[in-house]
Amino acid sequence: MQQESVIEIEEFANILKLLGDKTRLTIVKILDSHDCCVCEFVEIFKTSQPAISQHVRKLKDKGIVKESRRGQWIIYSLNKESEYYPFLQDVLKSLPDQGYRLDELEKQGLRISCCE
Amino acid sequence: MQQESVIEIEEFANILKLLGDKTRLTIVKILDSHDCCVCEFVEIFKTSQPAISQHVRKLKDKGIVKESRRGQWIIYSLNKESEYYPFLQDVLKSLPDQGYRLDELEKQGLRISCCE
DNA sequence: TAGATATATAAGTGTATTATTATATAAGTA
DNA sequence: TACTTATATAATAATACACTTATATATCTA
Numbered sequence: 001m002q003q004e005s006v007i008e009i010e011e012f013a014n015i016l017k018l019l020g021d022k023t024r025l026t027i028v029k030i031l032d033s034h035d036c037c038v039c040e041f042v043e044i045f046k047t048s049q050p051a052i053s054q055h056v057r058k059l060k061d062k063g064i065v066k067e068s069r070r071g072q073w074i075i076y077s078l079n080k081e082s083e084y085y086p087f088l089q090d091v092l093k094s095l096p097d098q099g100y101r102l103d104e105l106e107k108q109g110l111r112i113s114c115c116e
Numbered sequence: 117m118q119q120e121s122v123i124e125i126e127e128f129a130n131i132l133k134l135l136g137d138k139t140r141l142t143i144v145k146i147l148d149s150h151d152c153c154v155c156e157f158v159e160i161f162k163t164s165q166p167a168i169s170q171h172v173r174k175l176k177d178k179g180i181v182k183e184s185r186r187g188q189w190i191i192y193s194l195n196k197e198s199e200y201y202p203f204l205q206d207v208l209k210s211l212p213d214q215g216y217r218l219d220e221l222e223k224q225g226l227r228i229s230c231c232e
Numbered sequence: 233t234a235g236a237t238a239t240a241t242a243a244g245t246g247t248a249t250t251a252t253t254a255t256a257t258a259a260g261t262a
Numbered sequence: 263t264a265c266t267t268a269t270a271t272a273a274t275a276a277t278a279c280a281c282t283t284a285t286a287t288a289t290c291t292a
Contacts (some may be wrong), residue, residue: 007210007211007212008212009138009141009142009145009211009212009214010138012141012207012210012211013135013136013137013138013140013141014136015136016132016133016135016136016141016207017132017133017136017137018136019129019132019136020129020130020131020132020133020134020135020136021129021133021279021280022125022126022129023280024129025125025128025129025132026125029125037238037239038238038239038240039237039238039239047281048281048282048283049238049239049240050239050240050241050242050281050282050283050284051280051281051282052239053239053240053241054240054241054280054281055280057240057241069288069289071238071289071290072236072237072238072239072288072289072290073237073238073239073289074238074239074240087206087207087210090203090206091128091132091203094123094128094203095123095125095128096123096124096125098125137249137250139250153268153269154268154269154270155267155268155269163251164251164252164253165268165269165270166251166252166253166254166269166270166271166272167250167251167252168269169269169270169271170250170251170270170271171250173270173271185258185259187259187260187268188258188259188260188266188267188268188269189259189267189268189269190268190269190270
């Protein structure tokens with residue numbers, strides 16, 4: 001971890017809990033290599049759209065991800081300005097690449113233009 | 117994070133969830149500088165003994181901490197052989213030192229001989 | 233403007249988590 | 263051996279969490 005600043009222990013625990021969910025952790029890992037919209041995550045996780053919206057909202061509330069609208073789509077990306085971003089990189093570097101999930105979408109023709 | 121091995125994403129999420137609790141995260145931070153027994157954590161957190169036992173058991177189940185009996189006491193310490201230990205160090209280095217908690221116990225005369 | 237698409241929010245439900253109380257086990261001591 | 267201390271385990275209750283369904287909002291397009 002490059003970051004040397006000290007973070008309140010309770011605040012940090014909340015970040016760890018936030019990342020301690022398989023779906024959210026995978027979302028963040030995917031966003032580390034590709035910005036993405038909600039609809040793609042819905043396909044990837046085979047879950048409902050509100051479930052994904054709720055996960056990304058939690059990530060956004062803590063400043064881990066940010067959003068930008070492009071037409072109808074809202075593109076999510078990692079917030080590199082977050083005070084947790086350096087720590088996040090420590091987490092992500094030990095996780096297996098999730099690129100295959102986007103590749104699978106591509107094969108099925110479910111890749112959305114907004115996220116290419 | 118020094119560790120370069122890739123860890124299953126779900127498994128890693130479970131470790132993050134495990135650490136994503138204020139009490140457990142503080143326990144681990146304290147153990148990083150002092151081995152400790154359950155009774156001291158009970159004093160520090162002003163909670164019940166079973167609550168602490170359950171927290172350390174969860175940490176032990178995942179191999180984050182290990183125990184060794186010394187008479188009536190069971191001394192807990194970080195398990196440096198854990199595959200998560202290098203990552204744990206990344207987490208702990210950004211947390212404020214918790215030594216003052218043990219100092220307070222000392223002042224109150226509640227420091228247990230086993231943990232000196 | 234009406235309909236379609238993408239996303240967000242609200243309400244409700246089932247499950248997981250954490251704490252408590254009560255009890256069991258294990259070691260030390262009189 | 264009886265009593266005390268330290269810890270673990272079991273049962274239970276309160277709370278938190280993640281999902282679902284239903285609905286609202288925002289943008290695009292015919």
